[in-house]
Amino acid sequence: MIAASLVFYAWGNPVYVILLILSVIFNYYIGCDPDLTDRGSLTGKRIFVCAVIVNLLILGFFKYYGFLVSTVNALFKTNFTAISLPLPLGLSFFTFKAIAWIADARSGKINPRCGFLFFAASIMMFPTISMGPIDRMQDIVPQMRRPAFSLSNIEEGLVLFLVGLMKKVLLADNIAELYNSFRALPAGQVSVLMAWLGMAAFAFQLYFDFSGYSDMAKGIALMFGIRAGDNFDHPYTAVSVTDFWRKWHISLSRWFRDYVYIPLGGNRVTVGRHVRNILVVWALTGLWHGAAWTYVAWGVYYGLVLLLEKYFLIKILEKLPKPLRILYTMFIVLIGWVFFSSKSFAEASTTLLMMIGGGSHDISDGTALYYLRTNLLLLVFCVLGSTSWPYRFYMWTQKRYPVIAACCTVLLTLLTVAFMVYSTYQPFMYAAF
Amino acid sequence: MKENMKRRTDPVQTEQKKVRIFRHIILGSVILFTALMLFLFIRLPDGKFSETENRPLAGAPAFESDDIRTGRFMKSAESWAADQFPGRTGWIRLRTMAARISGQNRIGGVYICDDGYLMEEAVQPDEEFVSRLVQNLTAFRANHQDMNFYMMIVPTAVTVLRDKLPENAPAGDQNALIREFASTMQLVGYTPIDVGDVLAAKENEYIYYRTDHHWTTYGAYNAFRTAARIMGLDPDAVTYDARPVTADFNGTLSAKSGTFADEKDIISVWFPLDDTLPAANYVVEYVDQQRKTTTFYDETYLTQKDKYSVFFGGNHALVRIKAPTAEDRRLLVLKDSYANCFLPFLAQYYRQIDVVDPRYFTDDLETLIATDGIDEVLFLYNANTFFSDSSLAGLLTQ
Numbered sequence: 001m002i003a004a005s006l007v008f009y010a011w012g013n014p015v016y017v018i019l020l021i022l023s024v025i026f027n028y029y030i031g032c033d034p035d036l037t038d039r040g041s042l043t044g045k046r047i048f049v050c051a052v053i054v055n056l057l058i059l060g061f062f063k064y065y066g067f068l069v070s071t072v073n074a075l076f077k078t079n080f081t082a083i084s085l086p087l088p089l090g091l092s093f094f095t096f097k098a099i100a101w102i103a104d105a106r107s108g109k110i111n112p113r114c115g116f117l118f119f120a121a122s123i124m125m126f127p128t129i130s131m132g133p134i135d136r137m138q139d140i141v142p143q144m145r146r147p148a149f150s151l152s153n154i155e156e157g158l159v160l161f162l163v164g165l166m167k168k169v170l171l172a173d174n175i176a177e178l179y180n181s182f183r184a185l186p187a188g189q190v191s192v193l194m195a196w197l198g199m200a201a202f203a204f205q206l207y208f209d210f211s212g213y214s215d216m217a218k219g220i221a222l223m224f225g226i227r228a229g230d231n232f233d234h235p236y237t238a239v240s241v242t243d244f245w246r247k248w249h250i251s252l253s254r255w256f257r258d259y260v261y262i263p264l265g266g267n268r269v270t271v272g273r274h275v276r277n278i279l280v281v282w283a284l285t286g287l288w289h290g291a292a293w294t295y296v297a298w299g300v301y302y303g304l305v306l307l308l309e310k311y312f313l314i315k316i317l318e319k320l321p322k323p324l325r326i327l328y329t330m331f332i333v334l335i336g337w338v339f340f341s342s343k344s345f346a347e348a349s350t351t352l353l354m355m356i357g358g359g360s361h362d363i364s365d366g367t368a369l370y371y372l373r374t375n376l377l378l379l380v381f382c383v384l385g386s387t388s389w390p391y392r393f394y395m396w397t398q399k400r401y402p403v404i405a406a407c408c409t410v411l412l413t414l415l416t417v418a419f420m421v422y423s424t425y426q427p428f429m430y431a432a433f
Numbered sequence: 434m435k436e437n438m439k440r441r442t443d444p445v446q447t448e449q450k451k452v453r454i455f456r457h458i459i460l461g462s463v464i465l466f467t468a469l470m471l472f473l474f475i476r477l478p479d480g481k482f483s484e485t486e487n488r489p490l491a492g493a494p495a496f497e498s499d500d501i502r503t504g505r506f507m508k509s510a511e512s513w514a515a516d517q518f519p520g521r522t523g524w525i526r527l528r529t530m531a532a533r534i535s536g537q538n539r540i541g542g543v544y545i546c547d548d549g550y551l552m553e554e555a556v557q558p559d560e561e562f563v564s565r566l567v568q569n570l571t572a573f574r575a576n577h578q579d580m581n582f583y584m585m586i587v588p589t590a591v592t593v594l595r596d597k598l599p600e601n602a603p604a605g606d607q608n609a610l611i612r613e614f615a616s617t618m619q620l621v622g623y624t625p626i627d628v629g630d631v632l633a634a635k636e637n638e639y640i641y642y643r644t645d646h647h648w649t650t651y652g653a654y655n656a657f658r659t660a661a662r663i664m665g666l667d668p669d670a671v672t673y674d675a676r677p678v679t680a681d682f683n684g685t686l687s688a689k690s691g692t693f694a695d696e697k698d699i700i701s702v703w704f705p706l707d708d709t710l711p712a713a714n715y716v717v718e719y720v721d722q723q724r725k726t727t728t729f730y731d732e733t734y735l736t737q738k739d740k741y742s743v744f745f746g747g748n749h750a751l752v753r754i755k756a757p758t759a760e761d762r763r764l765l766v767l768k769d770s771y772a773n774c775f776l777p778f779l780a781q782y783y784r785q786i787d788v789v790d791p792r793y794f795t796d797d798l799e800t801l802i803a804t805d806g807i808d809e810v811l812f813l814y815n816a817n818t819f820f821s822d823s824s825l826a827g828l829l830t831q
Contacts (some may be wrong), residue, residue, distance in 0.1 A: 011507050152456070154460070155456035155457070155460045156456065158456075158459060158463060159459055162459070162463075174532075181603075184557075185603075186557075366601035367601065367603040369601050370599070370600070370601035370602055370603055371603075373536060373600075373601075374538060374539070374599075375536065375537075377535045377536050378535055378536075398451065398452050398455045401451075402451040402452065402454040402455035402458070403454070403458065405455050406454075406455045406458035406462070407458075409459055410458075410459070410462045413463075415527065415528075415531055418524040418525070418527040418528040418531065419528050419531075421515070421518050421524035421525060421528070422524070422525050422528040
């Protein structure tokens, strides 16, 4: 597993393998340091703080250095130049796993002396290293010791992998073209319908890309006898924004809850402090997704919406019928994706203006109708694919008509291969975060 | 009681059994498929060149430590596997079919239109590109006050044959773009040759190939008649005989769209009826190949995929066309491949034409103008190349 992971990691940018190995060694031995768990002593605290800082510095250097320099330049009118390094693959995911590991080791929740090789294999496990899920090491290490190799796991993993691949290749990559067409239009020529189509396309692209990847990662891990955690639970059927974040990128939300929100006091504090905690957590969540102020704004936006829901809206929402609640959630989420997908606040505000029809934007135009007509079937598939129906139907046919279900899967896989041959190579978009 | 228990457990067991059958079939198919593909990948010889795609294919990369460190080896291995994937064309056909069924009618930037036409979408240049071009063209004009400058940017099929496009297709309007650009250039001393209207008037005739991004010789001739009047040439001085040289032309758009349409195009070559004309005694000099001939045409291309290269054997950095005309007019043509079937019409009127393709020309343009005694310049491009290829602006800044 270690060898496979190293080759996988080296495939994209071989030099960073050294960084990866050093980081693994550092984190394992810090975790094993007997002083770390000594809660009374100052050394324990120092070691812990240092370890976290070292991890964050590595992440900060590669991911946020350029961002920091440009922000300082903008604030103080200085003119530092940033060297731009390519971001090591999966660094954000990897660092978070390591910090969780050290934090749990310090609090004594886990026994860190689990064997260096098992630890290394778990944290570097190639299916999940580039885009998560951010599993807790205590969930993976025991499985790594006794992987449940079996034919049935290999088969189950394979099916999961194929389904993930279909989501990515057939849905995400194709709906991405609609989003790209939308972005390629001159701002003056976008109707309201086109703007909403474009943002819906972005939402679907992101979801099927990322959840497809997560399925593939889980599938490969399962073929090696390891069950990785869930990352998505049909988030676009959520009935509130609070619910959405229980269903979207589950492992990341859990990390922020366990290692930032709760240590800050969670919700068992005064209202003022709670508001602060929520906003800190969400600003950081935004920043984790990318080194730009638009991501921070996206995070803070969610923080505010969640506070609103908790203190006011939830009572109103509970009285509404379910379809309306889903619509409300999707509205909030789509507005959120505007910030997420924009390179600058200017771009975000232009897009928002298009969506509300401000300025001279028409409600609908020929271009929008053209894209709606040529993507209608794909959009229908995306909407259906966001619900749990296809999954339940798939499971049902497997139990009743296994041959038909298998034939359909094989045919769809062949179609997926055809789309892959056509596009030849298209990197996953979430890997850059 | 026992009977009851049995009945209750039975369905679950059969369900589990059926799921097992399902999974076995999947695993078996995947293994079989992978093995088959691997077998074909190894057994089939590596293709060197793709006729349908008209480009060389990637070969197996050499295993070098330096390439592994930089990641170049991995990139090459990926393109090797992709290019040599067994049955590549068949897979691409399948994907095109699926995209068509799902309602798409623009594939790979190519619209699938009525009457078997394939049309490349219009290029939308960004402002920076246009302003650089305007700046360099202006400076170039200012350096040669005493010469005549003509600018002919030809709209492609997507604009002229817009009635054949799918409904509401956001294909853009090249005519507006061309005319806005031309009026800017007119202010600094370029004479625009607008062929948008004359081509539009012929929209129901065979002025563009169905499967290729070029115009037909007939399309070029119609544009030539307009150009001749503006450039002070008599278009009626020569009459032509159009001879079809192939009816088996399957152009670039057929591969680019992945449709591999069965549709075939006809290429015609136009010869002057009167062979006492000066153009009957011209010499074509291919400077890059150090070769002289007495024909504009290279028939060897008629048996190959790239049949449009029958005109001048494709694009060259510099071609000199010399003819013993009475008048001593010397023309420089800066052009893309749209000019290739157009130039034979011009050859009747000029003692010398220097044909420069900025995409390949690396010498000094000013030296060429001076030594060859050029006194007229024609820019001849289709709108898509003109508004996307940066080599013209690059050549003019040298």
